[in-house]
Amino acid sequence: MLSIQLQRAGYQVIEAESGPEALQVCRRYEPDIVLSDWIMPGMTGPELCREFRGLSREGYGYFILLTSKTEASDIAYGLEAGADDFLTKPISGAELRARLRAGDRILRFEEKLRASNAQLQKTLDRLNLAQEAMDRDLREARKLQQGLVRERSGRFQHFELSLLLRPAGHIGGDLVGFFPINQDRAGIFSIDVSGHGVTAALLTARLAAHLSGSTEQNVALRAAQAGTEAVSPLALAQFFNTMLLEETQTDTYFTMVYADLDFHSGELRGVQAGHPHPLVQRRTGEIEPVGDGGMPIGVLARPRFDEFRLRLNPGDRLLIASDGITEATDPDGNLLGDEGVMNIARGHRGLSGHNFLDAMSFCVSQFTHGERRDDISAVLIEHREWGDRDADPLRSGPDRRGNLPP
Structure with missing residues (x-):
């Protein structure tokens, strides 16, 4: 029934x-x-x-x-x-x-x-494939961006330059480097573009091209009858400010320290544009900040950039660090700050070059308990006391494109 x-x-x-x-x-x-x-x-x-x-x-x-x-x-x-x-x-x-x-x-x-x-799973599978492809592209982009810093160290007569660049993600907005101006001088820069994504990376690549070792491409250099001349650090900051405001349609800006170093006299002329204060550590161990800050590049049409001068004597060194270091925070939200970086420099006074930069990076990682939210970069300029053979600029200085001899 x-x-x-x-x-x-x-x-x-x-x-x-x-x-x-x-x-x-x-x-x-x-x-x-x-x-x-x-x-x-x-x-x-x-x-x-x-x-x-x-x-x-x-x-x-x-x-x-x-x-x-x-x-x-x-x-x-x-x-x-x-x-x-x-x-x-x-x-x-x-x-x-x-x-x-x-x-x-x-x-x-x-x-x-x-x-x-089922439809959601198909969509998720497509997104995963797209994410994998994007990750591959970003890994390649990271390699290319790391390649922008072709030399991580250089020796110019009695001066040694060392660079640190570690993005927080696949690609970042920090850029550090140097280039020879002539036999007696070099240009040194530390740049931090706002943000960490593709936009920041693209601007970083453009700035790297503008600061290459080639006189024809480098906007900080100009040809002269007597050889190569350099524009002043202030003029370079003003050029970049005009370029960013007139040629880009984004809210992106960047901070910078650019310095012109004379190897014979140890005189350094620089400009600070919103970047953390460079720290000079004297041979005695005494440390002091340099500069008054200045405005970031790309914010105002007529900004005030801070110019500074100093002399690096034998045994002195200058550290230029990005805010990924100075503004690193511990789990309680406390900033490392300039004082924290100074303490690191005091505690590792016996280290030099990349040994010092690696130790500083390790200390920052310890301070943040391994949580890094921003790119970290730094330039270390040291007035060393090598023998005459080491001081020969023809043996130890980079060529016009910034490449070091074997």
Whole structure:
């Protein structure tokens, strides 16, 4: 009788005489709805329900137990076995149809949910592929950006220059470097472009091209009858400020310290444009900040940049660090600051060159507990006391493109 009612209601019906036979039917046909007696040959309805829930199938199956049991403990037992609904005997046709319609609604909802999840998974797979491709591109971009700093150190007569550049992510906005002006002078720069993404990296690449070792490309150099001349540090900052305001349509700006170093006299002329204060450490160990700050480049049409002069005597050194170092924070939000960098310099006074820069980078990492949110970069200028052979500029100085001899 129940089978006839179901067929008249438009359902395709498959009957089974026992629990084991019903389980075989479920394995073979994966029915959408199962109506099972509580008591039947071979196994009980709850036992069949447990086995049914353990089957591997594509969609959800709605399970209704037919029973004359009305005790709360029996209902709980059936629900724990995995039943979705119950029909109490004797079965009413109206109640049967209502229970089946409820099952149909749940199955349709489950099917839509499954389709949505499948579409979501496809979208997620596409996004993962796109992310993997982007990561590959960014890794290559990082290699290219690291290549902008072709030489991490250079020796000019009695001076040694060492560079540190470590982006926070794949690509960053920091740039450090140096280039020879002539046999007796070099230009040295430390730049920090706002932001850390592609926009910052593109501007960094452009600035690197403008400060290359080639006289034809380097905007800090100009050809003269007597050889190569350099524009003043202040004029260079003003040039970059005009370029950024007139040629770019973004809110990007950058900070900079640029210095013109004379190897014979130790005289250094520089400009500070919103960059952290350079720190000069004398041979005695005394440390003092240099400059008054100045405005970042690309913010105002007529900014005030700070010019400074100093002399580096034998045993002295100058550290120019980006705000990724000076503004590093510990887990409590405390800034490392200029004083923290000074303490690092005092504590590692016996180290020089890259040994000192690596030690400073390690100290910053310890201070932040390894959480680095910004690029870190630095330039270390040291007035060393080598012998005459080491001081020969033809042996130790870079060529016109900034390459060191073997």
